[in-house]
Amino acid sequence: MSATPDKQPLNRQAMADRVAMEFGDGWIVNLGIGIPTLCSNYVDPDKQIIYQSENGLLNYGPLAVEGEEDPNLVNAGGQYVIPLPGMAVLDHADSFALIRGGYVDVTVLGAYQVAANGDFANWKLSGANGGSIGGAMDLAVGAQRVFIIMEHTTRDGAPRLVTACGMPVTALGVVKLVATNLGLFEITGCGFLMREIAPGYTPEEVRALTDAPITVAGDLRTFATVPR
Amino acid sequence: MNSKVYDTFDAAVSDIPDGATIMSSGFAGPGTPRNLIAALLRQGATGLTAVSNTPGRWADPRMDLGSLVAAGRIRKVLAAFTASPHPSVRTTFSELLDAGDIEAELMPQGTLAERIRAAGAGIAAFYTPTGVGTEMADGKEIRSFDGRDYVMELPIHADYAMLRAHRADEMGNLQYHLTQRNFGPIMARAARITLVEVDEPIVEAGAIDPDAVHTPGIFVDRIVVVPPDGIQEARA
Numbered sequence: 001m002s003a004t005p006d007k008q009p010l011n012r013q014a015m016a017d018r019v020a021m022e023f024g025d026g027w028i029v030n031l032g033i034g035i036p037t038l039c040s041n042y043v044d045p046d047k048q049i050i051y052q053s054e055n056g057l058l059n060y061g062p063l064a065v066e067g068e069e070d071p072n073l074v075n076a077g078g079q080y081v082i083p084l085p086g087m088a089v090l091d092h093a094d095s096f097a098l099i100r101g102g103y104v105d106v107t108v109l110g111a112y113q114v115a116a117n118g119d120f121a122n123w124k125l126s127g128a129n130g131g132s133i134g135g136a137m138d139l140a141v142g143a144q145r146v147f148i149i150m151e152h153t154t155r156d157g158a159p160r161l162v163t164a165c166g167m168p169v170t171a172l173g174v175v176k177l178v179a180t181n182l183g184l185f186e187i188t189g190c191g192f193l194m195r196e197i198a199p200g201y202t203p204e205e206v207r208a209l210t211d212a213p214i215t216v217a218g219d220l221r222t223f224a225t226v227p228r
Numbered sequence: 229m230n231s232k233v234y235d236t237f238d239a240a241v242s243d244i245p246d247g248a249t250i251m252s253s254g255f256a257g258p259g260t261p262r263n264l265i266a267a268l269l270r271q272g273a274t275g276l277t278a279v280s281n282t283p284g285r286w287a288d289p290r291m292d293l294g295s296l297v298a299a300g301r302i303r304k305v306l307a308a309f310t311a312s313p314h315p316s317v318r319t320t321f322s323e324l325l326d327a328g329d330i331e332a333e334l335m336p337q338g339t340l341a342e343r344i345r346a347a348g349a350g351i352a353a354f355y356t357p358t359g360v361g362t363e364m365a366d367g368k369e370i371r372s373f374d375g376r377d378y379v380m381e382l383p384i385h386a387d388y389a390m391l392r393a394h395r396a397d398e399m400g401n402l403q404y405h406l407t408q409r410n411f412g413p414i415m416a417r418a419a420r421i422t423l424v425e426v427d428e429p430i431v432e433a434g435a436i437d438p439d440a441v442h443t444p445g446i447f448v449d450r451i452v453v454v455p456p457d458g459i460q461e462a463r464a
Contacts, residue, residue, distance in 0.1 A: 033313055054337065055255040055407050071258065071461040072394075072408040078256030078285075080463075089406055091413040091442075092255070093345040096338030100358065119361075129325045130311030131334050137364065138338030141357045172361040 007200035009181035010223060015149045017042035018196075018223060019108055019179045022147065027105035028052050030139055033077035035149045036108035052104055054135035056095040057081075058088040076135065099135065100142040107143040109136060111150050111175075113165045116191035116212040118175045120148060121167035131168070140171035152180035152209055159211035161185065161192060182206050184223065190215060196223045232400045232451050233430055237267035237458075240423050240450045244268060244388055247303075249277040251344065251389040251419055252293055253411040259404070261390040262291040262459040263425045263452070268390075269295055277304040279344070279384055281337065281411065283321045286312035291459055297321050302330060306384060308337035336364060339381055341414060347383035348417025348447075355380055389419030392454075392461070393443070396426045399433045400445030408461070409442060416447040423450045425458075 010018070016038035023029060023039075025047040031037050040062070043049055050059045053075040060075060061084040069080035090098065098104070111122040120140070124131035140146055153159055161178065178185045183206055184196035195217045197206060203216045234240040241264060244250070250268075254260030269291075276296065283305040284294020296302050298320040310325060310332045312318075324330040335343075336358045346354055355378035359365050369380040391412040394405035402424060404412055416422045430453060454460065 053407075055258075055410055057407060069463060070406060071463065073406045074256050074258055076256070083406075089404075089409055091409050092337075092341040092411050093414045096341050100338060100356065124311070124363075125315055128311060128315070130309075130322060130332070132309045132311050132313045132315075133334060133336050133364075134308050134313065135337045137336035137362065138358045141360070142338075169362050 007198070009198050011181070013038060013041075014223070015179045015181060018184060019147050019149055019177070021224070022177065023047060023049055023106065028103055030054065030099070030104050030107040030143065032107065032109040032136070034110045036110060037077055037079075039108055052098070054095055054099060054139065056090040056092060058090065059084050059086050096135070096138050099138050102142060102144060104139065104143040106145040106147055107139040108147045108149060109139065111148045111160070112167050113160050113162050114148050114150070114175050114178050115162050115165045116187070118173040118187045119165050119169050120146070120171065120175050121165045122170050124168045126167050136170050140174050145176045146171075146174045147177045147179070148175055149179050152182040152206070157209075159209055161210045161212055163212040182209065185214070193217055194220060196221050198223055231398070232445070232449060233398065234450050234452045237263045237425065237452050238270060240264065240452050241267045241271050244271065244273045246273050247275045248273060248387040249279065249385070251386040251411070251415040252278060252280040253389070253391040253415050254292065255281050255407065255410040256285065257290075258406065258408040258461060259392050259410045259412055260292050260461070261392045261423070261425050262461075263454055264390040264423055265293060265295060266291050266459065269299060269301070274301045275303045276301055277306070278302050279306045279386055281340070282307055282309040283332075284319070286314070286317045286319055294319065294321065297324065297330070304331040304333070306333045306335070306340070308335060308340050310334045339364070341411065343381055343384040344411065344418045345414045347385045348414060351383060353380055353382050384418065386415070386419040387421065389415040389422045391415060391422065391424045393424050393426050395428045395431065395436065396424060396448070396451045397431045397433050397436050397445070400424075400448030400451060401436050401441045402426075402443040402445070402448060403436060403440060404442050413443045416443045421449045422447055423452075424448055425452050425454050427454055429453055
């Protein structure tokens, strides 16, 4: 999609920033690899967040600086992180017991497609032999909330917000909120509710890039964040 | 009782036969038994079934299961990843999978962990909400409890487990360091014979506080200390 000076699709940092604004004080948060990981850079410092990583870490800190890594302390993305006071380590069975047990307040994941009924697809490309599920299916059914960050369309311009997922699904009916580069969408019982829109776009322009009905919130706002 | 402490990795893996099922711990590096895997590669056993989070990390030159895959020693893989999280990254495993030259059973990571846990805990089957409505539930029993659907999953047993831990005493009691722990405690219980490589010299019984033992020694059969010139866990 061509961006004119008037049209300002959000970049990765701004999408992560916007989703991080939704985190509640005291939440246990699991961030998927890629854009979701960036959310931790933008959380309001007045909120106390406990980050959980499915390889068995609770309350870990920021990325370690070069030269100060502990080779045995990584997050689920394999990035070296630093410990925080009060950090705890779990084995894999306990880590996923915590996840399925409902103790994670939100998981932020990437996706290929999100459907209007809250289904989403993020583990396998259609027709591929291999897939990368990792912890996504467990997080999707176990976390209290599933938030998705993704580009609004594929590189070829195909919509990613769809009526029904055409790709292999990760979980059914779990997504609550989607941030794309064009808008912030809540998933209600009636499909996609657009709460915020990227600067310079009209709802009709966003609808034209979406393969599902969009309801526009009565108090639709321009994205409540700015790219940094 | 014979000592559990072996002098070499080669001695520890010497009896692993062709066709064995091998569990290998490790997540994104920490906990990967790189020295035992290297010894198994030298030993030559083939037709193996590997149970692990991934069939080797992607585009990572360090010694891991990917080395056994590339050498054609693995017949089947049970894992939570059978492709890189970045679909554009292709590996030898991807080529073998596409060619039908390796078998794979892909499953959610929590299901993998719980199936391993169940094997070591004497549990015959369990029901998980994970995977309901997805390809992961194809052909499996679905049962509803309190109005929610669950998929029945079965345990995964193994002939051998290979782990890396931080410290062991002469009884085989283990401590892991941080995220090195991952699959170690559950794989040690799920396998008939558990092999462990440890970072530090073996300590005498009693040197590890009983309250601080992560894996009791009864689950551990063979321990080898990683020598200074062995493969250390380090940045790729």
